[in-house]
Amino acid sequence: MNTRQADLLAQLADVPVLIWGARMTGLGLVRLCRTHGIAVLGFIDSDPAFAGQRIAGLPCHPPAELPALRAQHPGLKIVVAASTKEAEINRQLLGYGFPADSFINYSGYCDLxxxxxxxxxxxxxxxxxxxxxxxxxxxxxxxxxxxxxxxxxxxxxxxxxxxxxxxxxxxxxxxxxxxxxxxxxxxxxxxxxxxxxxxxxxxxxxxxxxxxxxxxxxxxxxxxxxxxxxxxxxxxxxxxxxxxxxxxxxxxxxxxxxxxxxxxxxxxxxxxxxxxxxxxxxxxxxxxxxxxxxxxxxxxxxxxxxxxxxxxxxxxxxxxxxxxxxxxxxxxxxxxxxxxxxxxxxxxxxxxxxxxxxxxxxxxxxxxxxxxxxxxxxxxxxxxxxxxxxxxxxxxxxxxxxxxxxxxxxxxxxxxxxxxxxxxxxxxxxxxxxxx
Ligand code: SF4
Ligand code: SF4
The missing domain is CATH 3.20.20.70 (Aldolase class I)
Incomplete structure (x- = not known):
C-alpha cells in the first residue's frame, strides 16, 4: 500500500466516518474503505433526490442532519468526496460549526x-x-x-x-x-x-x-x-x-x-x-x-x-x-x-x-x-x-x-x-x- 493511501486509511480507522458526496467519487471511496475494513456510517449529500435513501447499502443524509449526527457520533470524521464542489462544501461544514480538522478533502489524497x-x-x-x-x-x-x-x-x-x-x-x-x-x-x-x-x-x-x-x-x-x-x-x-x-x-x-x-x-x-x-x-x-x-x-x-x-x-x-x-x-x-x-x-x-x-x-x-x-x-x-x-x-x-x-x-x-x-x-x- 502506498503512503498516501495508508495515511488516509489511518485517519479513518477507529473513528465514525461519513462521506460527503454519494456519487461516483464517494462510491469509489466506499469501495476502498470496504476493501480495507473501514466501516462507513453513511453519506451526506445535498441533492434532495438522495435524502433518506440507501446508496450502496448505506444511508444518505441531507446536510441539515449533520448537527444531530455529530451529537450522536462523537469524533465524527467527514471525508469530502465531491471533486468539483469541494470549496462550497468546506464553507458549509465550517458554517455548521465543524472545525477544519474534523473533515478531510479527499482531493488531498487523490489529486486527479x-x-x-x-x-x-x-x-x-x-x-x-x-x-x-x-x-x-x-x-x-x-x-x-x-x-x-x-x-x-x-x-x-x-x-x-x-x-x-x-x-x-x-x-x-x-x-x-x-x-x-x-x-x-x-x-x-x-x-x-x-x-x-x-x-x-x-x-x-x-x-x-x-x-x-x-x-x-x-x-x-x-x-x-x-x-x-x-x-x-x-x-x-x-x-x-x-x-x-x-x-x-x-x-x-x-x-x-x-x-x-x-x-x-x-x-x-x-x-x-x-x-x-x-x-x-x-x-x-x-x-x-x-x-x-x-x-x-x-x-x-x-x-x-x-x-x-x-x-x-x-x-x-x-x-x-x-x-x-x-x-x-x-x-x-x-x-x-x-x-x-x-x-x-x-x-x-x-x-x-x-x-x-x-x-x-x-x-x-x-x-x-x-x-x-x-x-x-x-x-x-x-x-x-x-x-x-x-x-x-x-x-x-x-x-x-x-x-x-x-x-x-x-x-x-x-x-x-x-x-x-x-x-x-x-x-x-x-x-x-x-x-x-
Ligand atoms: S447530450 Fe450529447 S452525448 Fe448525451 S445523448 Fe445527447 S448528443 Fe449524446
Ligand atoms: S479548466 Fe479552464 S476552460 Fe475548463 S472550466 Fe476551468 S477555466 Fe474554463
Missing part, C-alpha cells in the same frame, strides 16, 4: 480524477450538446480494449490512489462493444466504474453484459417522459426504448443483486417540467432509481464563448428559446455565491485542478467542458505524455482566461442552485405531452 471517453461519438444529436451543434465535423471512433488497457495501466502506475474512473465524456459508452470488459478491468484493479448513457440503446445483450459486471454508478440523461417533449431536445432518441431499458436495469439489478446506483438526470427545459417531469418521477420512484434535475446548459464551452462574444451558432439560436435559464442569467446566478470573490480564477477552477480527460483518440483536452480539437487539446497522446507535461499544457491554455473572464467555471458548475430556480420560476413554462 480521470475520465476515459471510450466512445468518440453518440447515437443522438441533442440540441444542448456538441453532437447536436456540428460536432460531427471531428473524427469519430472508439477506443479499443487494448488501448484502454494501456491507458488504465498508465493511470494506475502514475498515481498513488485511484478509486473511480468515469468511462464517458462526450461519447455514448454503450456504443462500445468492449464496455463490459472495460468495467471488469477497472474492478480487477479495485477501481469503481462510473457510466453515463442516454439509454436509447437498442443493444440489449450489451446492456445485460455490462450490468452483470455491477458498475457502481450509471447516470441516465433524458429530457421528458412523453415523446412530444423528449424528441424536441434529445434528437434521434426514443423515450419508449429508454423507458423499457430502465425496466431492464431494474430486472438485472434484482436478478443479480447488483449495487449499481442508477441516477436519472432530468434536463429541465421550458417544455418538459410539468406532467413529463411528474411522470418520470413516478417511474423512477417505482423502479427505486434516483431522479435529479439539472437546468439545460449551452454546451460545449467553445459554443458558449462564441455566443457571449456575438457569434451564436444556428444551433445555439434554436436552443435558447427552450432554456429555462439563459446563459447570461445562469452566469449571473452562479456569480452571486461569493460576492467578495465573484469569479473562480483559473488556478482555483476545479475542472482544471483535478480532472484529466482522455478522449477516445488519446488526445487530452483542457477540461471536460471543451469539445473542439485544436488549441484546447493539451496533449496529443496521453500514453506518451507525462503528468507534468499535461499539467504544463493546462497551465498554458489560453481558453482558461477567456472562460474565467466570462464567469463560465461557476456557470458550468451550476453554483447557487436556488438562484437558478428563482430565475426559472419567473419564466413561462408549458409542457409538451399528449392531450389528457
Amino acid at each position: 480524477f480521470y475520465t476515459v471517453d471510450v466512445m468518440g461519438t453518440c447515437n443522438l444529436k441533442c440540441l444542448s450538446c456538441a453532437h447536436g451543434a456540428g460536432g460531427e465535423k471531428y473524427a469519430r471512433g472508439q477506443m479499443s480494449f487494448e488501448t484502454y488497457r494501456q491507458v488504465i495501466d498508465k493511470i494506475v502506475a502514475e498515481n498513488d490512489l485511484v478509486t473511480h474512473i468515469s468511462l464517458y465524456s462526450w461519447g455514448e459508452p454503450f456504443l462500445n462493444p468492449a464496455l463490459p470488459e472495460m468495467v471488469d478491468y477497472l474492478h480487477r484493479h479495485g477501481i469503481a466504474a462510473a457510466l453515463s448513457s442516454n439509454l436509447s440503446i437498442k443493444n440489449e445483450a450489451l446492456l445485460h453484459k455490462v450490468m452483470q459486471h455491477n458498475p457502481e454508478y450509471l447516470k441516465v440523461s433524458l429530457s421528458g417522459y412523453y415523446p412530444e417533449a423528449y424528441n424536441d431536445t434529445h434528437g434521434g432518441g426514443n423515450i419508449h426504448l429508454v423507458r423499457s431499458n430502465l425496466l431492464r436495469l431494474r430486472y438485472y439489478i434484482d436478478k443479480y443483486r447488483l449495487d449499481t446506483v442508477v441516477d436519472v438526470n432530468y434536463h429541465l427545459y421550458n417544455n418538459n417540467n410539468g406532467r413529463n417531469l411528474q411522470k418520470m418521477r413516478e417511474l423512477c420512484a417505482e423502479l427505486g432509481f434516483f431522479l435529479s434535475t439539472t437546468f439545460a446548459l449551452v454546451m460545449p464551452l467553445e459554443r458558449v464563448i462564441d455566443k457571449l462574444e456575438g457569434r451564436p451558432s444556428p444551433s445555439t439560436l434554436a436552443l435558447e428559446p427552450k432554456l429555462l435559464v439563459s446563459v447570461e442569467e445562469g452566469i449571473s446566478a452562479s456569480r452571486t455565491v461569493d460576492r467578495e470573490n465573484p469569479s473562480i480564477s483559473p488556478a482555483d477552477c476545479p475542472f482544471l485542478a483535478n480532472q484529466t480527460i482522455i478522449n477516445w483518440d488519446l488526445s487530452v483536452p483542457i477540461c471536460c467542458t471543451t469539445f473542439n480539437r485544436g488549441p484546447n487539446i493539451v496533449a496529443a497522446n496521453f500514453l506518451t505524455a507525462s503528468k507534468a507535461q499535461i499539467g504544463q499544457g493546462k497551465a498554458q491554455a489560453g481558453i482558461c482566461q477567456t472562460c474565467v473572464k466570462h464567469g463560465l467555471p461557476a456557470y458550468n458548475l451550476g453554483l447557487n442552485r436556488s438562484r437558478w430556480e428563482a430565475v426559472a420560476a419567473s419564466k413561462p413554462s408549458f409542457d409538451l405531452a399528449p392531450d389528457a
Whole structure:
C-alpha cells in the first residue's frame, strides 16, 4: 500500500466516518474503505433526490442532519468526496460549526480524477450538446480494449490512489462493444466504474453484459417522459426504448443483486417540467432509481464563448428559446455565491485542478467542458505524455482566461442552485405531452 493511501486509511480507522458526496467519487471511496475494513456510517449529500435513501447499502443524509449526527457520533470524521464542489462544501461544514480538522478533502489524497471517453461519438444529436451543434465535423471512433488497457495501466502506475474512473465524456459508452470488459478491468484493479448513457440503446445483450459486471454508478440523461417533449431536445432518441431499458436495469439489478446506483438526470427545459417531469418521477420512484434535475446548459464551452462574444451558432439560436435559464442569467446566478470573490480564477477552477480527460483518440483536452480539437487539446497522446507535461499544457491554455473572464467555471458548475430556480420560476413554462 502506498503512503498516501495508508495515511488516509489511518485517519479513518477507529473513528465514525461519513462521506460527503454519494456519487461516483464517494462510491469509489466506499469501495476502498470496504476493501480495507473501514466501516462507513453513511453519506451526506445535498441533492434532495438522495435524502433518506440507501446508496450502496448505506444511508444518505441531507446536510441539515449533520448537527444531530455529530451529537450522536462523537469524533465524527467527514471525508469530502465531491471533486468539483469541494470549496462550497468546506464553507458549509465550517458554517455548521465543524472545525477544519474534523473533515478531510479527499482531493488531498487523490489529486486527479480521470475520465476515459471510450466512445468518440453518440447515437443522438441533442440540441444542448456538441453532437447536436456540428460536432460531427471531428473524427469519430472508439477506443479499443487494448488501448484502454494501456491507458488504465498508465493511470494506475502514475498515481498513488485511484478509486473511480468515469468511462464517458462526450461519447455514448454503450456504443462500445468492449464496455463490459472495460468495467471488469477497472474492478480487477479495485477501481469503481462510473457510466453515463442516454439509454436509447437498442443493444440489449450489451446492456445485460455490462450490468452483470455491477458498475457502481450509471447516470441516465433524458429530457421528458412523453415523446412530444423528449424528441424536441434529445434528437434521434426514443423515450419508449429508454423507458423499457430502465425496466431492464431494474430486472438485472434484482436478478443479480447488483449495487449499481442508477441516477436519472432530468434536463429541465421550458417544455418538459410539468406532467413529463411528474411522470418520470413516478417511474423512477417505482423502479427505486434516483431522479435529479439539472437546468439545460449551452454546451460545449467553445459554443458558449462564441455566443457571449456575438457569434451564436444556428444551433445555439434554436436552443435558447427552450432554456429555462439563459446563459447570461445562469452566469449571473452562479456569480452571486461569493460576492467578495465573484469569479473562480483559473488556478482555483476545479475542472482544471483535478480532472484529466482522455478522449477516445488519446488526445487530452483542457477540461471536460471543451469539445473542439485544436488549441484546447493539451496533449496529443496521453500514453506518451507525462503528468507534468499535461499539467504544463493546462497551465498554458489560453481558453482558461477567456472562460474565467466570462464567469463560465461557476456557470458550468451550476453554483447557487436556488438562484437558478428563482430565475426559472419567473419564466413561462408549458409542457409538451399528449392531450389528457
Ligand atoms: S445523448 Fe448525451 S452525448 Fe449524446 S448528443 Fe445527447 S447530450 Fe450529447
Ligand atoms: S476552460 Fe474554463 S472550466 Fe475548463 S479548466 Fe479552464 S477555466 Fe476551468
